[in-house]
Amino acid sequence: MQKESNIYLDLKYGNRNRVFNQIREAGSISSSALSYELQLSRPTIKQNVDELMGMGLIYESGTFGHTGGRRAKAYSIVKKNKVAVGIDLTKNHVTTIVIDLSGDLIYEKRVRLAFSQEDNYKRELGRLVEEAIKAQDIENDAVMGVGIAVPGLITEDQQKVFYGEILKFTGMTAEELGKYIPYPCRLYNDADAGGYAEISQSEELTDAFYISLSNNIGGSILIDHKVYKGESPRSGEIGHMTVLPGGGECYCGQQGCFEVYCNATILSGQYEGDLAMFFQQLDEGEEKCRAIWKEYLHYLSIAVNNIRMLFDCKVILGGYVGAHLEKYMDELKRLATERNTFEDNADYLRVCKVKKDALALGSALPFIHEFWKTL
Ligand SMILES: [Zn+2]
Structure with missing residues (x-):
């Protein structure tokens, strides 16, 4: 797994917390390196290391240095x-x-x-x-x-x-x-x-909108590494934004929802639920797939542009379809840019980093x- 964001090394947490999280991030680290990284005295480091050892959360995982004198102990967390x-x-x-x-x-x-x-x-x-x-x-x-x-x-x-x-x-x-x-x-x-999984893996991002393009469509508003839930709480339910007034019927009872046009089964349904097969056929230029894909991207570009207008933040495309999107991002970005009032690019769009689970x-x-x- 990639490195977690540094928010857990924040000064608002106590020293024991900071010592633990520094060891966790480093993987293996000595007392002197802890002292240097956290700008804490050696006795303070020792006290906190002893406490964490007592709690069974860290252990001596080896030693550093090999040029005579005493070797420095290395500490790591007890992962299990x-x-x-x-x-x-x-x-x-x-x-x-x-x-x-x-x-x-x-x-x-x-x-x-x-x-x-x-x-x-x-x-x-x-x-x-x-x-x-x-x-x-x-x-x-x-x-x-x-x-x-x-x-x-x-x-x-x-x-x-x-x-x-x-x-x-x-x-x-x-x-x-x-x-x-x-x-x-x-x-x-x-x-x-x-x-939440996605924002946890994106060190440089604090805010984003995540779209889950799976057999159903969902969305999540992430602000300051947290999910913004809304008052009901049903924020981010973009599957039920109208993208075509009077359009196809949605399971929710409404018509023309984004869900109707961009859920993954629109694509995988062509091949008995096999989404990978759809993309394979698309790459091979199969005509029906290309027509379906063109319509899919049309509605997806409407949705992502609406989200960009609303939140002015990065929009991450995840879910089953998101995992296949990398190759088609130029096309999607071009379509989204055509709808954009303020920007001449759609670089706010990203494919999810967490492709599995x-x-x-x-x-x-x-x-x-x-x-x-x-x-
Ligand atoms: Zn709906």
């Missing part, structure tokens, strides 16, 4: 001291991941499992989590929690789906879904999880990031 589990739950699949105290991915498994509200389904979720923990030989009390990304809108306390038309599971709670998961569970809106990752990372702050 704390872990978090992320689950990405969709209509037909479940992805389970585990990340360690560094935020690094240490386990990933995707299985085909059709969503259902039956007990068997919940039991299987519990089994998948247990399997993930056992595979990594992790102590049960090291698991801080399980974040579950779902295609639905989630209450502020992250315990209930208050709009779940896609899976027809409005009213589902974290407690029900996690009935067989022996750890604290939280729900996440899928696009918000994807956006973004939603599961974004549901697990908050547990780890919260822990980094609490020390």
Whole structure:
């Protein structure tokens, strides 16, 4: 995983916190380097290093230097001291991941499992989590929690789906879904999880709008490395922006929603759900694919330009389609620029960095990031 942003080295946190996060970022570091980097005295460093060792969060991982005299001890964090589990739950699949105290991915498994509200389904979720923990030989009390990304809108306390038309599971709670998961569970809106994973990996960015172009469309507003939830809270629901008044019918009951024209099944549906096959055929110049793609980019350019006008920030394209977009960015940028009132380019557009497991990752990372702050 790429380096996390430096926000956790902020002066507003205490010295123990800063020492921990410096060791985490460095991977392996000596006391004198810690003292230099953090501008703290040697005794202060020693006191905090001793405390962190006592908590089992760091260990002596080796020594530095080889030119006579005493070698300096190297410190590293105990990565499996704390872990978090992320689950990405969709209509037909479940992805389970585990990340360690560094935020690094240490386990990933995707299985085909059709969503259902039956007990068997919940039991299987519990089994998948247990399997993930056992595979990594992790102590049960090291698991801080399980974040579950779902295609639905989630209450502020992250315990209930208050709009779940896609899976027809409005009213589902974290407690029900996690009935067989022996750890604290939280729900996440899928696009918000994807956006959070993305902004966590983008050191130079503090604000952005993330679009999840998967079998459904979602969006996430990221301000100062956090998801802006809105008052309802259902911010960023760009899937239901109107891009064609009186247009095609959306599952939400409205007409002409962005969702209708740019969800990934518009493309993958041509090849029985095989999105990679669509792009392969497109590259080979298959005429029908080119026509579909042209219309897809047309509506996508309307949406991204609207977002740019509204937020004046970077727009990140993620989800299933985002992972294939790199090659077609020039074309999309050209179309978006044609609509732009103020700019003669669309360099605000980016393809997502996290191509795989973004939603599961974004549901697990908050547990780890919260822990980094609490020390
Ligand atoms: Zn709609």
